[in-house]
Structures are given as structure tokens and as C-alpha cells.
Amino acid sequence: MPMLALPFPAFDPIAVSFGPFAIRWYALAYIAGIVGGWFYAGALLRRDRLWGGPAPIPTAAFDDFVLWVTLGIILGGRLGYVLFYNPAYFLQNPVAIVEMWKGGMSFHGGFLGCVTAVLLFSWKRGISVLSLGDVTCAVGPIGLFLGRLANFINGELWGRVTDVPWAIVFPHGGPLPRHPSQLYEATLEGIVLFIALALMIRAGALKRPGLVIGAFAIIYGLARITGELFREPDPQLGFLWGGLTMGMLLSVPMIAAGLGFIMMACKRPALAQGS
Numbered sequence: 001m002p003m004l005a006l007p008f009p010a011f012d013p014i015a016v017s018f019g020p021f022a023i024r025w026y027a028l029a030y031i032a033g034i035v036g037g038w039f040y041a042g043a044l045l046r047r048d049r050l051w052g053g054p055a056p057i058p059t060a061a062f063d064d065f066v067l068w069v070t071l072g073i074i075l076g077g078r079l080g081y082v083l084f085y086n087p088a089y090f091l092q093n094p095v096a097i098v099e100m101w102k103g104g105m106s107f108h109g110g111f112l113g114c115v116t117a118v119l120l121f122s123w124k125r126g127i128s129v130l131s132l133g134d135v136t137c138a139v140g141p142i143g144l145f146l147g148r149l150a151n152f153i154n155g156e157l158w159g160r161v162t163d164v165p166w167a168i169v170f171p172h173g174g175p176l177p178r179h180p181s182q183l184y185e186a187t188l189e190g191i192v193l194f195i196a197l198a199l200m201i202r203a204g205a206l207k208r209p210g211l212v213i214g215a216f217a218i219i220y221g222l223a224r225i226t227g228e229l230f231r232e233p234d235p236q237l238g239f240l241w242g243g244l245t246m247g248m249l250l251s252v253p254m255i256a257a258g259l260g261f262i263m264m265a266c267k268r269p270a271l272a273q274g275s
Contacts, residue, residue: 078097
């Protein structure tokens, strides 16, 4: 049965160029995600009602934290890709590790980089590590959404072959139509996750430190596993045990950790007015 497909939009992966210098949509997605998250975090920290009193994190401190978490995302994301997705190649070509402009970032590595940044900054400033983690996770879906859109614009990380009416033939994905899995993931990891966390925060989740962290880990893990059902696995890895992918396997411990954070947050007393 012949398969129909939508044409891939003629996106230019380069957003702006100045002579030999070029700024790609992927880089702009990172920048916009960080800036957007920064503003959203400031709004959360200024709303005392969400915390049961003054937020346990000064807004000025979070402004300083933005640089820390940016480094955590970039360094962790790259190191995660090197270790999780292509260690053999980078072992033979160590210089390629720093060639980040050629692509190759891992969400799970970036997440661990964020965790490291939260731990170190909280220790250095003497602020609540769980509350800082809650705010960081609350704003994370903004960057995830923009990053997945950038994946689509770049025509990378495409989905598996399908005959659904909205299938797309990607420029570098062969002649067969595929799921636009980047858009599925943008919806689940970005929009759905953001709304779920925002509703929890509106209901008072920030008053129980660690609750938003746990919810983020669980919902993201489930969203990522769902998205992986439609996404073509990385060619150097392919399918692993029982048809699982690396993205699925890395999401399982996130879900388990998220359950632990939620249990811990629910056992501890909620923040009270003025605490």
C-alpha cells in the first residue's frame, strides 16, 4: 500500500549569519529557553502566595544561578551524549568532544548537569537545595519545547517509518515518510509537562520542597518513553534489549527517583506562612 507524506518545510537551520559567522536555530532555542526560564522563575519567586510566605530563594541569588545552570546544561548535555550515545567514537576521536557545533547533546546528561549545578550553588549560597531544584524543574519545559522545535527545523532526530496522514519525508531520513516525533516530544515534554507542573504549583506544590522535582522526573520520563515509541533510535546504537532504546532506559531511573522525591516531599510538613 503506497504511503502518503507531507513535504518537509524548507527551513534554513541557520537563523542569522554575519559573513563567516552563523547563529543556528538550535543555539537560539537554548538561549531563548534559558532567558524564558529566567523570567518565569523570577515570577514564581516573587509570588509569596505560592510559597506560603517569602520565597526561600532570593531573586538576586537565582539571577546568579542562571550562569551555573547554563554551564551545567551545556557541559552535562555534551558529556552525557559522549558517554551514553557514542563512547566508542569519542574514545577514538577525543578532539571531537569539544566540537559541539556539529551537534550531539543528551537531555539526561544535561539534567545531571543541572542537578550538579543546583547542589553546588545551594551549598555555596546556603539556600534550600530542594526549593532551588523545584524552580529549576518548573522552568525546564520551556527549554525542552524550544529544543524539540529546533530539532524539527534541523530535520534531525526524526521518527520511525509510518503511513499516518501527517507523516513527513525528512531530507536526511531516507525516501520513506516518518513520524514527526520531534513535534510529539515538543508537545509532551514541553507543553504537557509545563501545564502539569504549573497546575501543581498553583495548587501549592512549592510549599512541599521536592514535590515539583519528583513530578518533573516522573512526567518527563513517561513522556520520553512515549516519544521513543515513535522516534528512530540513534543509528550507532539502534534498538537495545527487547526493542528498548537508550532514551527509554535512561528515563527509568528518573521515574524511580521522582517517586522517591514525591514520597519524601509528602512526608515532610509543608512550608508555613513566614517560614
